[in-house]
Amino acid sequence: MSEESALSMAQTGSQGVEENATEETQPAQVRSAYEPPEGDKLQPRDLTTEVAEEAETQADLPEMTDQAAELRSSGDDVATSTATVKVVLVPEGHVMTVAFAIGLSIGELKQHLASELRVPPEVLRVFLDGQVVEDQQVLMDLGVRPHGSTRMEMSSADPHTYPLRPIRPPEHDNMPDVITVRVQRGDECPTSSSNDFQQVVVEIQRPPQRKAFLGGYKHRVSGAVYHHASTQTLPQKRPDRGVEVVSRDAQTAEMKSQAQQCAADVGTQMTMIGCYVSCTNDKLVTPGAYTTAAEYHRCRLKAVICLQTAVRRWLAQEAVGHLKRDRDRRLAWMDAQEQRRIEEMEEQLHDRRRRWNNPERREDFNLLYNALEKWRKEEEERINTTLRGAERKAALCSLLDQEQEYIKTIGQRWIIFEKTNAARSLMNFLDKSATPIQWKSASGKQIEMDTLDTIRARELRDLYHDVSTSPIKQDNRLEVLTRLKRIIKEHDCELTRDLVDLVDREVDLMPRYTKASKLEGLRQRINTLLLQYIKTPSFNPQVAKMRKVPQDESRLKNKMLLCRSCKRYLPKSSFSPSLRSARDIRCRDCGRLDNIGRKREEVSCYKHFLKRLRLEELQLNKNSKIPFIMQVEDIRYLIDVIWSKQSALLDCYDLYNLVLVRWDKLKNWSPWNCILLSKEEAVAHDQLKDVYKAYEAEFVFRIEQRHLLAKQHFSEIPAIAEHMDLEPNAVLRNQLVSKPITTATGICATHTVAASDH
Template structure:
């Protein structure tokens, strides 16, 4: 025991380090004793004799009288050696460092101690108290710090960029305080509180094992002791024996339980055999038999696994097949609905035609009926009967044409009012434009307001079923409106208004005034269409107000011999402006060919939509017109599909021949809607199709190239295309106007 006490004393002396303030640093014990407990007080009492001396000196000084001059100087020295708690706040991080420091030392020594702790030069440290810089020669006693008291000071760095103030170990990583207060008995049952600073050694604690969480991977280590391990005295001899591994040797007998013992039936002892089991040895299994059984088990498992995989694959193929069949059924239903919608639309256009295309459809149906009847008559009759049947057919055709003409006149009259209302609405519409944020901005001017007033007045004048008083009020308003401008047109309108007012006052019936009222409406509409009276209408007039523009935009129609504007002629890329006008072409179509272009219009519309999705900069499909596409379908592709020879024009579409190149008349193919999806998946047409089919398609491309190369606007895109597969590819040039054509048009313009 004496040896052990000696070892503990030596170890405590080794762990005690002198501090700058003259105090001692001590580690807390390994156990969980409270800082204020008696054991800790006793341990501190045994291990810190300097603290006891300080306490005794303080008690002695307290017992001496204050007026003793001889003892005043030693008392000052003892007070200077007393320690106090100094809390230093590191600016601007806000970390707090707590140290026990002698109040008799200067601020310079405090800075030196803290500089070594923070590992920064002492010259960059600056200590301040209450926002006032403290001089280095001042001591803590001069700053008002009392023994065993506390003070809070701020410390900053004059060069925070190069030497920032950061503690080597953040305080949140420590669970133990830096300074503890210990109560030390001084005698007579009294205690004195002594401040003790805890020293933190720089060495790393030994790893003593731990645990790891299987789910989160977090590691939990065993806690290490806070004191240094005890140093055992070196005996000079290395001992490896049982004595060094066993704490205590003891011999003890061990008795097994009864239920694990074995007892045999004998004389005087009966053991029941009810719970006994008879175990018979089995057959011996060799290694080959064991491996063979394992192989059969593996084969069985593989067979079941492959069966499961095969079922999964078959199920996947079945789902793919069902999805494919559903998609094909959906496509067929969509095509069927689209075809039925086209038939309903055509039937509606037959029964109630409203546009020029609708009447062309009627004339086309009439021509088809006439051809069928004529073929039937020629095949079944002959001689005079044939001539009589043909005359009857001619009369029926004339009656049907007259019926269509009357219906066309009625539709034109009905559409006239709609056209006028739409024209007046465009005149009175406000100016619109898009702002930078996408909002639609509308602006009204005095001209748009004037146009709306004239539109409303025209609607009131055109209302013939109004009451007499209301009609008189409308006529007076119209009279005052047109009298603002003095001209022959306004004078005629005023005369007609006065005549209607006079007849109404005489009691003339409204049915007899219908012609007069229509004359007033016609003249007022002419008044509205005059830019001098309605400036907003100038932008909607077909005839320009500038005579120079009108002269350069007039062309002669070879059929009706009238000078018309360019908008009255066909806008096809291959058409000439000096040919027939639209009215003459429509009249010739009604009288002779009776063609219907709605199917070609649908093909062109579908082509433009598809190319717009594939390439937003596509231009060639938008340069072609319905007449150009009609030539391409009828002449080049013979109005049938290139694969299955389908002749249903409502089911044919144009797609790219080579999908990587833009669409053009020399890079296209005419297919049915069912064949387009399969063709668009072809990567290389020369590998997917036969050579004969490829040569036939390239021949059609050569015909289209030869035709469209004569058009200057198409020749520009023709030259920019890459070389074709054919060796005799045409290199076209823009066609210029010949001298004869110029000579023909010059006199016409002069006239």
């Protein structure tokens, strides 16, 4: 019965409802469904309708037993009455609601639930108030009253082989599964009065398909739209008139046979008295060899075999051709994959060589120091294994001198990189401060707006560019200095006075034909003071928004951290975020110096791991959160310590050929739901439907042990992800409940990705 028909029947209390409800209350098997959450239930209250109460409370068993004795003595009508039985599946906690006759036994209840759960009834165990209920016991003996409710628990004797999982998914609606309808008896019962009512238990059926749209109409005055609706309630039976209205004789046509004479006469002519028929054109037909039925069937069988042979040959050729085409496509795909793998390896090697020869980022210098450390260890091991005594000491001293020369060369390249990077960062800072305010309109058009602050910042940016550029002619330089002096004289302070003095000094020296090399130091001082002038918020208000360190003390207090290594208070952007303990907090500069001086490790491959992991998880689940919580150091610990830098299946140690994929592809990625495999193994692993059946038990046990280590180390991830969740009551276990990421979290994830690239 649908929800609309149930409500309609409860409100009208018609006789048709009473007949249908009587059919529903027979002790036949009824459908069970999930029970929706308490807060989502719709409890309709009407003069003739009562919702079946929640089976949360139940009276004491002795009192209910006395009532059961009275009910048994009342007759079979009471035994066929129904009651609401709610069965809690242990340990999942799912609730199944069943409308059941109180005269039926627990064994019959098990038979019905076993068919719904698709498990044998022998493995089901029913508990009431913590005690096991036998199969021969009847609901009436357990104290269940007609149209009442009870709550039982059910578990499986073999939960591994036959787990209790309901087949049908829960219906998120606003109606209960079973309702009790109070219906007034009709006129057909002569003994019933006008005030006689009957309690009928009605079960709400929720079919998986949606009802068809039957049309409707619209009120012209009020504009209200009315739709036609269909119900599952049986139609009302027509009263017996005592006269047969529908008969087969009235609907069947009468059949009769009648002879018919042809319209034209037909005859044959033959020789007879008075008639001669010529036989000149007659032919003498001689019968041939007689063909028996066996010979005829043998000939037909031979023809059929010939046809089948030709058809089967054609089918075999088509099948072989299809297999050949599949083989050729498979070989071509394998060749393409192998070629792509070789090209990727060559591209990675070429990229590393380019970064060795021409470092352009901080990661490139880490790669150089890492290569230097590997070379030093190999040379030191070779010297220790081949030389002894004074020769060994001399070789080690020579190795130390070579290492110093390499470090010196790398340091010189670092100085050049710092200068280039500082100039680039300065110009980016000035361009960003001079950028007009931009936003998109409702139509999607980009709108830009200049303010007084942006115009001032653009003017100072152009001025700094003209002043810092090497002059080509003396007249152009004098014009730039005059413009500079005019702009800075708008503000009178010590900085502007020093800058004006330096500008006057250069203007005084230029007519004396002073060499440009002699003026280089003076011009550098002018550039430095001008840059300080531009970065002052009182002279250039736009830069106040661009500063990393806020000038407001209240904001400064919450965004500054103490570096335990250099003992400096730095903004949070100077520290690398990590999921580990915050006891050893060091800024990025101290971490880089420590890496250069001692460890000399290179983490670009781990950044590649993290970047690829995030892209793959975004394709599988857009609401995935844990990959964006993980940082480079966390991925490094997961690969180096948990998985020992090698594939879980084979001894593959090439980090550039390894990937982190899901262990169970039906669950979101997490440190305790991942496995480290090569790229070829990962493709085959993703095609597995059940990893617990595909792999051996010993291998699965080893993987689960590593998952336990990862879950213990990254124990803070569920708490962090729970704060990222929009619903605070979400429980995080092995499978993270995916929820939309908040705006603040998205900004944090974007900042993390950007910070990892520098």
